[in-house]
Amino acid sequence: MACSGPDTEGTYEGLVAKTWRHSTGSIDSGPTLLREFVRYATLAPNSHNTQPWRFRIEPNRITVMPDFSRRCPAVDPDDHHLFVSLGCASENLIRAAKAHGLRAHVSMEGMKEEGEIQIDFEPVSPSESPLFRAIPRRQCTRAEYDGRAVPSEQLALLEATGQSESVAVQVFTDKRDLDRILEYVVAGNSAQMNDEAFITELKDWVRFSESTVVRHRDGLFSASSGNPTLPNWLGKFLFDFAFTEDAENDKYGRQIRSSAGVIAFVSERDDRERWVEVGRCYQRFALQATAFGLCHAHINQAVEVPEVRAQLSDYLGIGHRRPDLLVRFATVPSCPNRCAARSIRCLPDCALVRDTSAC
Ligand SMILES: Cc1cc2nc3c(=O)[nH]c(=O)nc-3n(C[C@H](O)[C@H](O)[C@H](O)COP(=O)(O)O)c2cc1C
Numbered sequence: 001m002a003c004s005g006p007d008t009e010g011t012y013e014g015l016v017a018k019t020w021r022h023s024t025g026s027i028d029s030g031p032t033l034l035r036e037f038v039r040y041a042t043l044a045p046n047s048h049n050t051q052p053w054r055f056r057i058e059p060n061r062i063t064v065m066p067d068f069s070r071r072c073p074a075v076d077p078d079d080h081h082l083f084v085s086l087g088c089a090s091e092n093l094i095r096a097a098k099a100h101g102l103r104a105h106v107s108m109e110g111m112k113e114e115g116e117i118q119i120d121f122e123p124v125s126p127s128e129s130p131l132f133r134a135i136p137r138r139q140c141t142r143a144e145y146d147g148r149a150v151p152s153e154q155l156a157l158l159e160a161t162g163q164s165e166s167v168a169v170q171v172f173t174d175k176r177d178l179d180r181i182l183e184y185v186v187a188g189n190s191a192q193m194n195d196e197a198f199i200t201e202l203k204d205w206v207r208f209s210e211s212t213v214v215r216h217r218d219g220l221f222s223a224s225s226g227n228p229t230l231p232n233w234l235g236k237f238l239f240d241f242a243f244t245e246d247a248e249n250d251k252y253g254r255q256i257r258s259s260a261g262v263i264a265f266v267s268e269r270d271d272r273e274r275w276v277e278v279g280r281c282y283q284r285f286a287l288q289a290t291a292f293g294l295c296h297a298h299i300n301q302a303v304e305v306p307e308v309r310a311q312l313s314d315y316l317g318i319g320h321r322r323p324d325l326l327v328r329f330a331t332v333p334s335c336p337n338r339c340a341a342r343s344i345r346c347l348p349d350c351a352l353v354r355d356t357s358a359c
Contacts, residue, residue, distance in 0.1 A: 012210035015217070019043070020136045033100060034062055040096035043135055044283060046085035048072055048205045051218050053089050063110070064090050064117040072205075074197040075304055083115070083272045084324065087279020088286075090117050092135055095287070101126035108273050117276060131161075134290040141295035142225045145258045145330030149173065154292050158263070158329075162285035166268045167277050167324075169285075170316060173261040180315060181302070181326070182256045186249045188301030188308040193245040208235025256299065259328035264312075270322045278324040289329055296329040 020043065027036045038055045041064065046052060052070040056063040064086055071082055094104040102121040110116035150158075155171060162169045172178060192198045207219040212232045223229050230238065256262070265282055267274035289296050302312050303323050312323050 010214070012214055015214055022133075022136055027100075030059065031057065033102075037062060037093045037096045037100075040135055041089040041093040043138075044085065044088035044092045044279075045138070045140060045286065046088060047076060047081035048202070049219050050082075050085075050205065052082045052085055060121050062093065062119045064093070064119065066115040072201055074195070074201040075192070079115075079272075080275050080324070081300075083275035084279040084282065086115075086117060087276035087281075088283040089279075090119065090276065091280040091283035091287075093119060094280075095129065095132040095135065097121055098124070099126060099128045099132040108276070111272050111276070115272060130291040131284060131287040134287040138286050138290040139295075140224075140297045142255070142297045143295075144254050145260065145295065145328075147258045148260060148331045150260045150292075150294060150329065150331060154294070155261070158285055158288055158292075158294075161288040162263060162265065162281050164277060164281050166274055167281045168266045168268070169281070170264045170266065171261055172264075178256055178259065178262060181262050181299075181312075182253060184302035184308055184312045184315070185252050185256065185299045185326070186301075187311070188303075188305040189248055189252060190245055191305045191308065192301060193243075193248060199243075203236065203239055206235070206239065208232045252299065252301075255297070256328055258330070260294075260330040262299070262326060262328045264316060264323050265325040265327075266316065266318050266321050266323050268321065275324065282325055282327070285327070294329055294331060296327050299326050299328055302326050 023036050023039075027033050034057045038057065041053070041055065042051065050070040050072060052067045054065045054067045056065065066079070066082055066086060068079075068082075071079055076082060090106065094106070097104050097119075101123060103124045105120045105122065107118040107120070110118060150173075155173070159169055159171050172181060202220075205219045206222055207213045207216060208222045208230045209232050210221075210229060213219070213221050221229075222235060227242070229235075263285065265278050265285075267278050286296060301308070303309050303326055309323060312326075313319070313321065316323055
């Protein structure tokens with residue numbers, strides 16, 4: 001797949017097309033194949049798009065490792081999101097291996113000390129799942145949705161795909177539940193908006209212009225939250241004026257009320273191994289949603305602020321367990337202003353994006 005149109009080498013559009021794609025050409029030999037699995041892993045969602053991972057490639061083995069130089073101490077003081085992100089990357093890697101005829105064996109022995117996930121491979125017959133095919137199309141869509149219900153068969157499969165032995169999910173579609181969840185999101189958001197360390201850290205990861213995205217190749221592109229692109233210096237200057245508690249809370253109100261539902265991921269224990277497992281479960285959910293043509297976005301404010309998280313746990317009735325992630329979802333969004341409303345990667349003529357006839 002490739003973007004149509006003029007030569008985009010070195011541009012934002014060119015980078016998008018080069019990044020968000022399936023493998024092309026021959027990649028059947030050992031090290032090339034393993035490097036390609038790593039490329040698929042790096043297409044995973046990750047907190048603040050810090051890409052907090054490193055990979056060690058050895059014959060028949062890939063080790064996924066944390067990059068603590070990219071941790072976010074304000075929003076993620078215990079590295080929960082960092083290890084969830086490693087789980088998302090591992091899930092992509094495992095799906096890519098399966099599609100190319102290798103079954104993955106995952107070992108967490110190095111998790112406690114080094115935070116490492118070791119993945120060894122065994123030959124099997126290749127099988128391309130819909131989840132694998134969805135990898136380059138998956139994205140977080142921070143838009144208002146269209147409020148339409150998701151069919152119950154799809155909900156049932158999403159629920160089944162998003163859980164495992166040690167990770168449970170709860171799916172909410174009732175308006176009263178969404179209103180209650182919104183209250184926790186607003187409480188979390190208000191706490192974060194009044195936390196200077198949180199704002200400083202967030203601002204540091206926001207990229208306001210395409211050229212800054214191309215230069216850094218990480219962080220949160222302002223357009224992916226529906227905001228205009230600006231020269232980076234101007235964006236940083238205006239950020240404090242435009243990014244206010246009330247405006248953000250209103251936005252979350254509209255976003256949650258226009259969603260078909262919210263899914264909460266809850267692990268049985270609060271440790272690194274379970275956080276990785278949450279990431280793998282969430283990533284399967286995200287890929288299955290993408291395969292169905294659904295969109296989704298995080299509303300984690302309610303799980304990031306400890307006092308609000310405790311209140312949310314009571315509401316979910318999960319006792320001492322930790323609610324790990326909160327994600328809203330819906331059918332394809334109505335598209336008030338194309339790219340900005342849909343995604344960082346929704347470029348008008350790009351064959352990579354999903355069917356634009358819904359716009
Ligand atoms: C553990 C985790 C936590 C996240 N928390 C949030 C969040 O609170 N708000 C949000 O808008 N996006 C959140 N995201 C989404 C990331 O910002 C997103 O994955 C990243 O910017 C890359 O964009 P993409 O998923 O569209 O490829 C989270 C992702 C992960 C894996």
